Every structure is written in structure tokens, then in C-alpha cells.
Amino acid sequence: MNLAQVVQYCLSGVTVGSVYAVVAIGFNIIYSTTGIINFAQGEFLIVGAMTAISLSRVVPLPIAVLLAVLVTTVVGGLVERVFIRRVRDASILRLIVITIGVSILLREGMLHVWDEKVRSLPYFSGTEVSSISLLGAHISPQVLWVLGVCAVIVAGLTLFFRFTLTGRAMRACADDRMAARLCGINDSWMVTLSFMLSAAIGALAGCVISPVTQTQYDMGAPLAIKGFTVAILGGLGNSMAAVVAGLLLGLLETFMVSQMAVAYKEAVSIVVLLLVLVFRPSGLFNRREVSALRTAP
Amino acid sequence: MTGPRRYWPVVAAAILVVTLQIALSVCDAAYYMTQITMSAYYALVVIGLCLLMGYAGQASLGHAGFFAVGGYTSAVLTTCNLVAWRDTAPIAWCRSLGLVFERQDLYGRAVLAFSPWPALVAALVVTGLIALLIGLPVIRLRGHYLAMATLGFGLIIYRIVLGAQTLGQADGISSVPPFRLIAALQVNGRPLYRVQNYYIAWAVVLVVMVLAINLVHSRIGRALRSIHQNEDAAHSLGVNTYRCKLATFVLSALLAALGGVLLTHYNGSIGPSEVTVMKSVRYVAIVAVGGMANLWGAMLMGILLNFLSLRGVFGTYDDAVFGAILIAMMLFAPQGVLRIPGRRAFSSVLAGRSHD
Amino acid sequence: MIDAILETRMLNRFFGGLQAVKDVSLRVPRGAIQAVIGPNGAGKTTLFNLIAGTLAPHGGEVFFLGRSITAWKPHAVAGLGIARTFQTTKLFPYMTVLENIMVGRHPRTRSGFLAGMLNLPRTWREEREVRARALAILDDLGLAEYASETAANLPFGRQRLVEFARALATEPLLLLLDEPAAGLNIYETRELAELIVRIRDRGVTCLVVEHDMSLVMSISDDVVVLDEGRTIAEGPPRAIQRNPEVIRIYLGEDHAAARES
Numbered sequence: 001m002n003l004a005q006v007v008q009y010c011l012s013g014v015t016v017g018s019v020y021a022v023v024a025i026g027f028n029i030i031y032s033t034t035g036i037i038n039f040a041q042g043e044f045l046i047v048g049a050m051t052a053i054s055l056s057r058v059v060p061l062p063i064a065v066l067l068a069v070l071v072t073t074v075v076g077g078l079v080e081r082v083f084i085r086r087v088r089d090a091s092i093l094r095l096i097v098i099t100i101g102v103s104i105l106l107r108e109g110m111l112h113v114w115d116e117k118v119r120s121l122p123y124f125s126g127t128e129v130s131s132i133s134l135l136g137a138h139i140s141p142q143v144l145w146v147l148g149v150c151a152v153i154v155a156g157l158t159l160f161f162r163f164t165l166t167g168r169a170m171r172a173c174a175d176d177r178m179a180a181r182l183c184g185i186n187d188s189w190m191v192t193l194s195f196m197l198s199a200a201i202g203a204l205a206g207c208v209i210s211p212v213t214q215t216q217y218d219m220g221a222p223l224a225i226k227g228f229t230v231a232i233l234g235g236l237g238n239s240m241a242a243v244v245a246g247l248l249l250g251l252l253e254t255f256m257v258s259q260m261a262v263a264y265k266e267a268v269s270i271v272v273l274l275l276v277l278v279f280r281p282s283g284l285f286n287r288r289e290v291s292a293l294r295t296a297p
Numbered sequence: 298m299t300g301p302r303r304y305w306p307v308v309a310a311a312i313l314v315v316t317l318q319i320a321l322s323v324c325d326a327a328y329y330m331t332q333i334t335m336s337a338y339y340a341l342v343v344i345g346l347c348l349l350m351g352y353a354g355q356a357s358l359g360h361a362g363f364f365a366v367g368g369y370t371s372a373v374l375t376t377c378n379l380v381a382w383r384d385t386a387p388i389a390w391c392r393s394l395g396l397v398f399e400r401q402d403l404y405g406r407a408v409l410a411f412s413p414w415p416a417l418v419a420a421l422v423v424t425g426l427i428a429l430l431i432g433l434p435v436i437r438l439r440g441h442y443l444a445m446a447t448l449g450f451g452l453i454i455y456r457i458v459l460g461a462q463t464l465g466q467a468d469g470i471s472s473v474p475p476f477r478l479i480a481a482l483q484v485n486g487r488p489l490y491r492v493q494n495y496y497i498a499w500a501v502v503l504v505v506m507v508l509a510i511n512l513v514h515s516r517i518g519r520a521l522r523s524i525h526q527n528e529d530a531a532h533s534l535g536v537n538t539y540r541c542k543l544a545t546f547v548l549s550a551l552l553a554a555l556g557g558v559l560l561t562h563y564n565g566s567i568g569p570s571e572v573t574v575m576k577s578v579r580y581v582a583i584v585a586v587g588g589m590a591n592l593w594g595a596m597l598m599g600i601l602l603n604f605l606s607l608r609g610v611f612g613t614y615d616d617a618v619f620g621a622i623l624i625a626m627m628l629f630a631p632q633g634v635l636r637i638p639g640r641r642a643f644s645s646v647l648a649g650r651s652h653d
Numbered sequence: 654m655i656d657a658i659l660e661t662r663m664l665n666r667f668f669g670g671l672q673a674v675k676d677v678s679l680r681v682p683r684g685a686i687q688a689v690i691g692p693n694g695a696g697k698t699t700l701f702n703l704i705a706g707t708l709a710p711h712g713g714e715v716f717f718l719g720r721s722i723t724a725w726k727p728h729a730v731a732g733l734g735i736a737r738t739f740q741t742t743k744l745f746p747y748m749t750v751l752e753n754i755m756v757g758r759h760p761r762t763r764s765g766f767l768a769g770m771l772n773l774p775r776t777w778r779e780e781r782e783v784r785a786r787a788l789a790i791l792d793d794l795g796l797a798e799y800a801s802e803t804a805a806n807l808p809f810g811r812q813r814l815v816e817f818a819r820a821l822a823t824e825p826l827l828l829l830l831d832e833p834a835a836g837l838n839i840y841e842t843r844e845l846a847e848l849i850v851r852i853r854d855r856g857v858t859c860l861v862v863e864h865d866m867s868l869v870m871s872i873s874d875d876v877v878v879l880d881e882g883r884t885i886a887e888g889p890p891r892a893i894q895r896n897p898e899v900i901r902i903y904l905g906e907d908h909a910a911a912r913e914s
Contacts, residue, residue, distance in 0.1 A: 037441040037444075037445070039444075083624060083628065086628055087627060087628065091354070092439060092440040092441065093350065093354055093355075093356050093440055093589075094627050096356045096440060096441060096444050097356065097581060097585060097623060097626075097627050098623075098624060098627040098628070100358065100444075100578055100581065100623065101582075101620050101621070101623035101624035101627060102624065104575070104578060104616060104617070104619070104620030104623065105617065105620045105621065105624065107616075107620075108614070108616050108617035108620055109617075111616075112613075112614075112617070221448070221452070221574050222452065225445065225448060225449050225452065228445050229449075232442075261460065264456065264457075264460065266452055266453065266456050267453050267456060267457075269449075270449035270450070270452065270453050273445065273446065273449055274431070274434070274435075274446060274449070277434050277435050277438065277442055277446060278433075278434035278435075281438055281442070508770040508771070509770075511769060511770050511771065511772040512766065512769045512770045515764060515768070515769030515770075515772070515776060515780070516759065516762055516764050516765075516769060516776075516779070516780070516783070517764070517765060517766055517769045518769065519748075519752060519755060519756055519759075520756065520759055522745070522747075522748060523745050523748070523756045526745040526746055526747055526748065527743045527744070527745050527746070529707070529727075529739070529743055530739070530743035530744070530745065531745075531756065532707075532726075532727040532728055532731075533705060533707070533727045533728075533731055533736070533737050533739075534728075534731055534736075534756055534757055534759055534760065534819065534820075534823060535728050535731035535732050535759045535760030535823060536728055536756070536759050537726075537728045538728070544766055548766065
């Protein structure tokens, strides 16, 4: 492989990797605040992208994306209000099953509102043939958009959680819900907010990656798995690690695909997932004991 | 529940089965039997999943994968043509043991393939090994991990099945021969064998139900229920929680594979549509509706819902219906529809009282 | 020495930066009722968890009948003959009282998956025996009338007794009781005291964590005092009552000084 190819693969890997990282962060936000693993996380990306695609026919692209993000945010909030809220204290099994049900409903909803055709948003700048030259490799400007948007998301979230009152309130809920409540924080609202936030970043990521990977109604589940793999790889709840882990997985996947048939691309993330679960379930970067996550230490 | 009381529903079911068959034949609606037979094989998956979810308290989103591993393994072994290797040492040995046999295919060519019995055994062994492989590291961890790992497993199997040439890719494997059981009984989808197969399928289901009921009422069943209700206490009382859960997981995978093998031979084919995520989720939805720890509920719902689905009653909303059922159950009736408060005596007969 | 049924040596356990158990070494003689007392947060339950296998120690060893059981898993420890009750009652809420006790017979019975599924005669016989034993235990503790009640429906005091009965069903050699009198009234506590003595007289050694001093003083042969993870005193109940260190940790400096003078 020459330098140009390596650069090409690296950029490609980092691009998808950053999207996986955003999905993982979405998982982490909800997990931290509620302890629930939201199986419907992947659907948020697709809902966002599909909505934007339809809207982009009537309004300019930036507005379409903005509206799509808003719509998806509302969807995320509704999901929490209608489904999750009622079963907050239920067993893990019930929670898993509910979020699966939600993901199916969302997916079937998308199938019936749109159809099974593959669509995509137009490129944000330029067209599918425009390219920028970098170290001998040709990359689409969209790649820069993806990296840029994801970086902004991560930076924005970091600032949000560290410096805003709401952000800190959410972190408080994540640490100790009862204590947060005793401090006057409205923890149910924080939970709804966590879903809305996850939905919003998911939608944004879905929109920005749509021109590159196309969008189809059933792409949610594979994305969720990869996002989950990344979340576990970095350590559940650790979003900074999720970024690193996402980039790692993206790179790994892209380089593996260059060596073997494309059909097995999915297998890479699942093998990684299984390996992480076997050897280091607490994640690469979490030193905390996994006993909190085990059923019997 | 001790003693023969637990078997009354089996007898009742057997009587119903026979009555149904007679009714259908008399009303000239015998073709329904085909779909009921297919539903019965799907019900095997559901029974296994019910043990896993309701008793061991673990969710699996990949049971369609186990079904497929069973079905495809058997299909491959019974349709591969080993004629070219006929006289080589390993094949000759297989021939001497009766593991492979010659027959003629549709075009009159000689085909040398494994016979269904060894194929069944192979399918179960392969499935068991895979289930162990997944379960060993993951069962120790919280429920989410197994759910995700099995979801991933299901997706891998789907990809493999779609991508591999030997597995027929999008078309799957067809021309799977019928499964000769004993004497003149064979698992065969052709109309000639319809009534026979109806009874074969039900016999298998009822035998499995008897075994499952026995398990649930035994020491292990009690141990599983105790794990589900308070794992720390169970552990401190000498219950090897890890091994129980793992064994239940493997057992449920084996049951799914059994369903896969039998349905494949019944239909004469298997394709990637059996391995989708939606299929796995369907099984979960059915267990949820029937009542997580309610074996009879799960079985009945398995037959009913699959039958309706096969008849096309849900139309294009097929998947959405199962998704909606899943949510509705989890929100409003987590113990399933067959648990109506006030009908304690009846429901306790049906369910062996794992939860209220 | 073989007359110690349980021995711990320099047990250590950390939770992050906090050391909950510091170099705890104790010996429980066979056939004794030994109490472990100390203020809240002293590490008593953690000590139990280390012995019973719920937690693994970060240092030190645990010996049962001369054999090292350090870091053994809880089910293995139960199989050897150590049973425990919990600070908060951990019954199986949707099972009947009888079924709860029957689970207690698990380590003394054997039928597995295959035997269970096939329901062989050997299995029926074992089941019948399990049932009979469980009923006998319920009878012994005066709980026979509750046998087919759902465990969650019982009054609190009865629930604690059921958990006790369940632990006894494992036929333990050593019984670890974590605050058995918590939440019991004065009469129930007295009944509990008599029960513990009765059990001990049948040959079961008892190690009891307790806050209720009247219970501790009336039935223990020996008392170990923990404070901030360390053993600070050990001896017969009367001596412990007079020990200035013990007084200090419970009542403060002034009382200890008053005692000494």
C-alpha cells in the first residue's frame, strides 16, 4: 500500500469512526443518566437523515438539517415520555425489550413513511465528484464536514456538561439520582433531556454522513451495534474514551475491508465486541471494577 | 407442582390437536395444517426462548441465528454432493456407518450426501458450540451484554448466509430432502404427507413441552427461578448461577436449532429470510405476549401468532405488529396476556408460578 | 489448629481509596456463638462478604476447617457448609415459603438438567425428600402454617425467620448471621436468641454480626470488636463491656476516661 492509499484509508476510517463515536456518546449519555441501554439509538440517526432528505426538497439544505434535528429531538423526547418513563424501575429484561420494541416501531414507521429505497442528502459543499487533494489522496469535502461536525458535537457536549447548569445537573443525576433530586434537580426532566440530547446528536451525525454512506430505513441496527461496541470498548459512560474507541474501530474496519470481502465488514465490529466482552468488559480506558456491571462479582 | 397434575395440559393439548385435525379434514380445510405444522416448529424456538427469558432472566436477540445455524447445517450436509469423493477414506468410512447414502436428485443424477440423522446431530453440535462460545464470556455480565452479543451474532450469521456461495446467498438452499424418521414416518412438506407431518410436528412439540415442564418443576427449575428473583440469595444458597444461566442459554439455542432442522426438511429449503433481526425480535415478542415465564402461554402464542403471520393476516405491517405487541406487553402486561388476575387456580396450573 | 472452624488471616479489602477491612485476623472455635460488633461502617458486613465469597479479598486468607477458601465463589462456599443471612432480607418474593426453603436444599441435592427434564424415579424421590425436609424445618421453627404463602406477603418478622430457615436447610456447619435482630421487637429478639442457642446446641457454629447488645451479651461465647476495618478488641462479653477502647468507639472519649478512672 502506498502512502496515498494509507491516507485514503485512514481518512475513510476516521470518518466512519467519528460517526460511531457519536452514536456511542449517545448511548453513554442515556446510560449515564438512566442506566438504560437504548437499543433504538441507531434509529435516531436514520430518522434525522430521512427527515432532512425529505425537507431538503422544499427548504435550503442547512434549514432542512436544522429542522430534521429538531424533529428528531422531539421524537427522542416523546420516546422517553411515552415508553420509557412508565417502566423506569423495571427489570433489565423489560427495559431491553422495550427499547427494542421502540427501535422496531421507529424502523417500521420509517418504512411506511418513506420506503425501502436508498436515499441520501446532497453533499454539503461540492458534489460527489469534487475532491480535495491531501498527501496524494483524494478526499471528498464531505469528509471534512463529517469530522468537523463530530468534533463540534464532542466539543459542544464537553462544554455543555462542564460549564452549563443543566449539563452539571445531568452529571449530578448520572452520579447519584437521589442526591440530585434532593438538591432540587428535576431528575425526570433530566432523563427526558438525555434522550433528546442523544437524539439530537444522532440526527446531526446521520445527516452529515448521509451523502457518504447513503441512508436506508434499516441501517439503524448495525449502527447501534457498532455504537455499542465503541461505547463498551471505551468504557460505558466514558465519552472521551468513546471518541478514541470510535476512531479505532473505524480505522480497524476500513483497513480490514481493504483486505477481505466487503460482506464481512459487519463482522469486524461484532468480533471486536465479543473480544472486548471476553477480555476487558469494563473497556480499554475504564479502571473501575466491572463488578458494578456484573450480576455477581 | 408435584405429581401428574402438571401433565394435564399436555393431555388437553393432545386432545385438542387431534380434534383440530379431524375438524380441518372434515371441513375440507386441510391445507391449514401446513401452516400449523410450520408454526409448531417455530414454537420450538419460542419454548427455548421462554426458558431463557422467563426462567434464566436473560434476553437473546439472536435466536433466529441459532435457528439458521441448525437449519443451514442440516441443509448443507444433506444437499452437498460427495459423489466425487465417493471412494476416499473418510467418505468410505461414513458410508460403512450409514452416515451418507446415495439417492437420485431431480435430474436423475447420483447424489451422495449425508443422511438427515447425522446431519441433525451435527447441526445440534455446531449450534451448541457456538452458543457456548458466546455464552461463556458474556453470561457473567449484565443482561444488556448478552442481548447485544446475540444481536451481533444474528447479524453475523445473516451476513455469512447472504455472502457465502455454498450457502446459496440470497436464494438459500433448496432441494433439501425429507427427513426419514422411523418406519414410514418422514418429515416431508408434500401434501401427501400432510396429516402425518402435522402429527409429527405436534408430537415433537409436546415431547419438548413435557421436558420443559419437568425441568421447570425440578431442582434446576427452582434454581433458575431463584436466580431470577434474587440472584445474590440464590448464589449464597449454593446455586451456581453462572453455570445454570449458561446451560439454559445453550439449551434454548439447541431447541432453536432443532426447530430449524425440522422446518428446513419440512419446507425442503431454507433462506436468509429466516435469519433476520426481525425474526429474532418476533420470537422475543411472542414470549413476551405469552408470558415470560409461562411455557404454555409462549407455546400457544407461538403457534397462534406465527400462524396468523404465515397466513398473511398482518399484511405489510407484519413487523410493525410484532414491534407494537412487544411494547404493549412490556408497558401494560409484563407477565403476558394469559395472566389475568383472579384466575389464580387456572393460571397456576399453566405456569408453575414463577412470578405473579 | 483444628478446633477453629473458621479462621481469617490478615484480611484486607479496599473500595477505591477506602480500606474497609484492615488486616483482620480472627478465629471462630467450633461450636461457639461468636459475635462481631462495632459502629456502623466498621466493616462487619464487608467481612462477612469476604468470608462468604461475595467479595474477593485484596489481601489475606480465609480458612474453613483448615482448608483455604480465600476468594472462593459464594456457591462453592455454600457447598462446603457455610450459610449466611443478609442484612436486608433476600427472600424469593414470588415463590412460596416452602419453595424458598426448598431452594435451601440445593447444595445437598444433585439432580441436574438432564435428570430434571427426564423426571427419572431417582429425581422424584429426591424431590419428595427435599419437600419433606423443608416442611420439617418449617415445622421446627413454627412456620408450618405459612408453607404455601407467597413469601412477599409475610410480615417482616416472619420473613426474617424464613430466611433463617432457608439458611438452615443447607445443613450448614457454620452460619453467618448478618444483623438477624434488625427490625425485630423485644419478644422476637428473645425468640431469636433462643433459636440461635438451639441451633448451636445442634452443632452449628454461629458467627453473628449484631448491634443489639442485649442479644450479643446474652448468647455469645466470644465477641470481636471492629472499628474502621480493624479488630480492636476480642474476648468474652463481660470483658468487652468493660474494655475502654470499646467504650470509646461507641460512646466517646469522656466515657472511656470515666471508665478507666
